[in-house]
Amino acid sequence: MKPNECKWYSVCPMKYYTEKGVLNKKWTENYCHAGWENCIRYRMEENGEFHPDWMLPDGSIDETLRKLSLGR
Numbered sequence: 001m002k003p004n005e006c007k008w009y010s011v012c013p014m015k016y017y018t019e020k021g022v023l024n025k026k027w028t029e030n031y032c033h034a035g036w037e038n039c040i041r042y043r044m045e046e047n048g049e050f051h052p053d054w055m056l057p058d059g060s061i062d063e064t065l066r067k068l069s070l071g072r
């Protein structure tokens, strides 16, 4: 794990989407590699709260990612 990298990064769907080229890199750059404390996904994971794979770090839902996820 790199310094400042979120501990969930290796298993996070945001990594998967970014590597697949379907998610703007700003999300992982601004959250996973910098401000993971502010990530809603991170907070919900810590609290054991359900959140769909297609929920973005700011808590918004991305319907495009949802459709891609259902197809995988």
Ligand code: SF4
Binding pocket: 006, 007, 008, 009, 010, 012, 013, 014, 028, 031, 032, 033, 035, 036, 039, 040, 041, 042, 045, 057
């Ligand atoms: S999206 Fe959030 S929970 Fe996932 S790796 Fe990035 S900072 Fe961590």
